[in-house]
Amino acid sequence: METIIDNNITDQYKEDVERYSLYVNRRRAIPDVKDGLKPVQRRIVWAAFKDTKCIDTNVKSARVYGDVIGKYHPHGDAGVYNAMKPLTNWFEINIPLLKGKGNWGTFQGDPQSAARYTETRLTPFCIEAVLGKIKEVPEVVDWENTYDEKSVEPVYLPVELPLLLINGAYGIGYGMSVNVPKHNINEVIDATIYHMQHPNEEITLVPDTCMECEIIEEDFDKISRLGFGKFTVRGIVDIENHGKRDSLVIRSVPDLTYLDTITDKIEELVEKKQLPQIADVKDRSKTDKQGTNNGKDIMRYVIDLKPGSDPNFVRDLLYKNTKLQDTVSVNMEVIYNYNPLRLSYKEYLDIFIEFRKETLIRYYNNKLKKVNTKLHQMDAYVTFLESGKIDDIIQLIRCNKND
Numbered sequence: 001m002e003t004i005i006d007n008n009i010t011d012q013y014k015e016d017v018e019r020y021s022l023y024v025n026r027r028r029a030i031p032d033v034k035d036g037l038k039p040v041q042r043r044i045v046w047a048a049f050k051d052t053k054c055i056d057t058n059v060k061s062a063r064v065y066g067d068v069i070g071k072y073h074p075h076g077d078a079g080v081y082n083a084m085k086p087l088t089n090w091f092e093i094n095i096p097l098l099k100g101k102g103n104w105g106t107f108q109g110d111p112q113s114a115a116r117y118t119e120t121r122l123t124p125f126c127i128e129a130v131l132g133k134i135k136e137v138p139e140v141v142d143w144e145n146t147y148d149e150k151s152v153e154p155v156y157l158p159v160e161l162p163l164l165l166i167n168g169a170y171g172i173g174y175g176m177s178v179n180v181p182k183h184n185i186n187e188v189i190d191a192t193i194y195h196m197q198h199p200n201e202e203i204t205l206v207p208d209t210c211m212e213c214e215i216i217e218e219d220f221d222k223i224s225r226l227g228f229g230k231f232t233v234r235g236i237v238d239i240e241n242h243g244k245r246d247s248l249v250i251r252s253v254p255d256l257t258y259l260d261t262i263t264d265k266i267e268e269l270v271e272k273k274q275l276p277q278i279a280d281v282k283d284r285s286k287t288d289k290q291g292t293n294n295g296k297d298i299m300r301y302v303i304d305l306k307p308g309s310d311p312n313f314v315r316d317l318l319y320k321n322t323k324l325q326d327t328v329s330v331n332m333e334v335i336y337n338y339n340p341l342r343l344s345y346k347e348y349l350d351i352f353i354e355f356r357k358e359t360l361i362r363y364y365n366n367k368l369k370k371v372n373t374k375l376h377q378m379d380a381y382v383t384f385l386e387s388g389k390i391d392d393i394i395q396l397i398r399c400n401k402n403d
Helices: 009-029 039-050 061-071 077-084 124-135 163-167 185-197 220-226 259-271 311-321 345-387 390-399
Strands: 098-101 119-122 143-145 152-154 169-172 177-180 213-216 228-235 237-242 245-250 278-283 301-305 325-331 333-336 339-342
Touching: 009 039, 039 061, 039 077, 039 119, 039 124, 039 152, 061 077, 061 119, 119 124, 124 345, 163 185, 163 345, 177 333, 185 345, 220 228, 220 345, 237 311, 245 311, 259 278, 259 301, 259 311, 301 311, 345 390
Parallel strands: none
Antiparallel strands: 098 119, 143 152, 169 177, 177 325, 213 228, 228 325, 237 245, 245 301, 278 301, 333 339
8 A cells, every 4th residue: 555755845955865865975975084085996906805805816907897897786787887997097097906918098088998908907906905905814804795695795904004005096976076196105114104103293294196296386284184175287398309390298297197188288378379388289199118217108298399489488377378287176074983083193093093903903802713723633642542432432423424
């Protein structure tokens, strides 16, 4: 029998929006403070390890995201595959968690090839520092049922480094957003050790972009203390002299910016005659096949200037009118105990250090439990042997074998 419930539409709307916002922020857009990963990123790493088992060998990317959406993440395959891309490319993440084979996109802005053409596997860093002790002792993390309740998945991964600061995070949720810049791994480790030794002192860290960039107009003491703020970053543009004329060479771009975005804007400014000093542009970027640049492709976009042009003036115009210079908003808002919370760098390190302590305690307690179990088994064997009735015991076991 149908039951009709009268309810005020405004109250119902507020209730539905609140429930929806909690789901989006907790389950999709905002990373967890413990491992610094969004749910889709965590599920990609876990499925690649547990189900696809692409640890030592490459497998088709379609197999990985097939396991992700089939067992853990019931959303679109394009969204999962697009989430794999920034986990793979050195110009999108400080330390990649996936090792890609094939076309995974370029810093020019070209998209990755279809999943049936690319392959992937977990990087050694991901296996060692992100999956950590879960490979040996699954009990080091909490578990929850998957969406179909046919299996379980980790609530978080037992990362061994402050991954949220190292690889950063970016996401737009419902009524909130997160933007944690990337930081140098050595500096983060040093800051963590220093904080353990001097827990009452403030922590200050300066971001470390994927490409070498200049950071200006900053107040990182304030940003680190409050967990939010702004700073300005700009790509490296060198000036080269070629006799009577100069050239500008773009060697890097800020994070979340592709070279094509900048070059398209330059071409637009030239067409509108706002940059009459430019004579020609050419992309001389190349792939580092020999590994001389740590396997990273080399960006080199050359802008030839007309004779008599002031290269410093043109460079300043490029910084002003293109994404070569960008203002970055920092907002270290994460999920902590299932609730959104903005943290300072010091508060984050406090939580991470406690998390590592808990992980290690759970790990060694589990190891101790297994050792004690083995000890009790061996103690029983010794007791049987010393009883002088071992033949009677074996015979009793044989008689009861079919019971």
